[in-house]
Amino acid sequence: MIKNNQYKFSFGPWNISEGYDPYGPATRPPQAFDWKLGKLKEIGFDAMMFHDDDAIPDLDSKSPEQIRKGAKELKRKLDDAGILAEIVAPRLWFSPMTIDGGYTSNDPKARKYAIERSKKCIDIAKILDCSLIVLWLAREGTYIRESKNCRTSTDYLAEAIDKMLAYDKKIRVAIEPKPNEPMDHAYIPTMGHAMAIAFKTSDPKRVGGLVESAHAILAGLDPADEMEFAISYGKLWSVHLNDQNGLKFDQDKPFGSNNLRSAFNQVRVLERNNYGSKGECVAFDVHSFRSTKEEHCVDHLSNSRDTFLRLVEKVRSFDNAKAQTLIADRNYQALDQMVIEHLLGK
Ligand code: XUL
Ligand code: MN
Numbered sequence: 001m002i003k004n005n006q007y008k009f010s011f012g013p014w015n016i017s018e019g020y021d022p023y024g025p026a027t028r029p030p031q032a033f034d035w036k037l038g039k040l041k042e043i044g045f046d047a048m049m050f051h052d053d054d055a056i057p058d059l060d061s062k063s064p065e066q067i068r069k070g071a072k073e074l075k076r077k078l079d080d081a082g083i084l085a086e087i088v089a090p091r092l093w094f095s096p097m098t099i100d101g102g103y104t105s106n107d108p109k110a111r112k113y114a115i116e117r118s119k120k121c122i123d124i125a126k127i128l129d130c131s132l133i134v135l136w137l138a139r140e141g142t143y144i145r146e147s148k149n150c151r152t153s154t155d156y157l158a159e160a161i162d163k164m165l166a167y168d169k170k171i172r173v174a175i176e177p178k179p180n181e182p183m184d185h186a187y188i189p190t191m192g193h194a195m196a197i198a199f200k201t202s203d204p205k206r207v208g209g210l211v212e213s214a215h216a217i218l219a220g221l222d223p224a225d226e227m228e229f230a231i232s233y234g235k236l237w238s239v240h241l242n243d244q245n246g247l248k249f250d251q252d253k254p255f256g257s258n259n260l261r262s263a264f265n266q267v268r269v270l271e272r273n274n275y276g277s278k279g280e281c282v283a284f285d286v287h288s289f290r291s292t293k294e295e296h297c298v299d300h301l302s303n304s305r306d307t308f309l310r311l312v313e314k315v316r317s318f319d320n321a322k323a324q325t326l327i328a329d330r331n332y333q334a335l336d337q338m339v340i341e342h343l344l345g346k
Helices: 034-044 064-081 110-128 150-167 191-198 213-218 222-231 260-272 299-316 318-326 331-344
Strands: 009-011 047-052 082-091 132-136 172-176 207-212 236-241 283-284
Touching: 009 082, 034 064, 064 082, 064 110, 064 132, 082 110, 110 132, 110 150, 132 236, 150 172, 150 191, 150 299, 150 318, 172 191, 191 207, 191 222, 207 213, 207 222, 213 236, 213 260, 222 236, 222 260, 236 260, 260 299, 260 331, 283 299, 318 331
Parallel strands: 009 047, 009 283, 047 082, 082 132, 132 172, 172 207, 207 236, 236 283
Antiparallel strands: none
16 A cells, blocks of 8 residues: 555445446445445545435435434444545435436426435535535436426526525535436536536535546546636535546546546646645545456555555656746647656656
8 A cells, every 4th residue: 555644535335336237237246334444444545425325225215313313323433433424425316206307307396305305415414524515416417408408407406506505504515527427418517517507506605516537538528627627716625536438438447547647637736736735535436347356346446546646756756847948948749758758657
């Protein structure tokens, strides 16, 4: 394990997964939550991400009292392990109520469900001492563009966020944009959209973003630029580092697996903006390859962490003065080669 005393690392229970895909069953046995928590600590991570029902399974069938009790038990477990809860995200894409979306569903009952569920998510986050609510807007879009109206949907989204902000004055909401999958068209596909909708809410200071590398690539954008765009608004509140081979299904490959230079540039942006100095975590939303054996089922996480820390060293040892000279001389040819040789390590 590479030593680290600057960054706080995080992953979610779903990142230790069983390997099923739409074409075949699981290839690894499930692991219990306590086992995952133990591993998280063992491989040098500091925080865990949660969906609301990762924290409280079968959330929709539980009473407020059962939810409170479950969240308190989880908080004790996290405290005993010395692990923070980084984010809690309402999982709005599993319920039969949200087949046509949650906040933007055409059915008012479904929209109401989505808000109620988001409030439960906030209740859980509060007990876990976590103020960051992440919205991955999975089904807030459509397969059939004529079925929904973008203007109305944008209003619905801003109103939903307003209700969350009013429900608890301490929370902040970070939107995790993704252009597609599961939907054909999604309503908040990029960080630009996320920043814009923040300013449509009643308290823009409390609405920001989370960049996932793979989602930016699926939108045809550069993940490092998506991150630094949010940073320019003071709104990059988390990252889901991973990798993606072009315009395919969301692959969630280990960080740097596909494009080491892009990974270098993502780390460079985080480093030069002191990311983490306000408590932000570096989260890896990565999955094992389906072919991974049980005994290697956390290697994609420890490898991503190691790659990140190796790239921190690469960023710090990059000759910025020399790069500036080349930039002043408009010698981008030499700059390009300088980056390649730096990454190759001579
Ligand atoms: C989906 C995705 C989610 C969110 C959390 O592509 O990245 O795992 O990160 O809901
Ligand atoms: Mn993610």
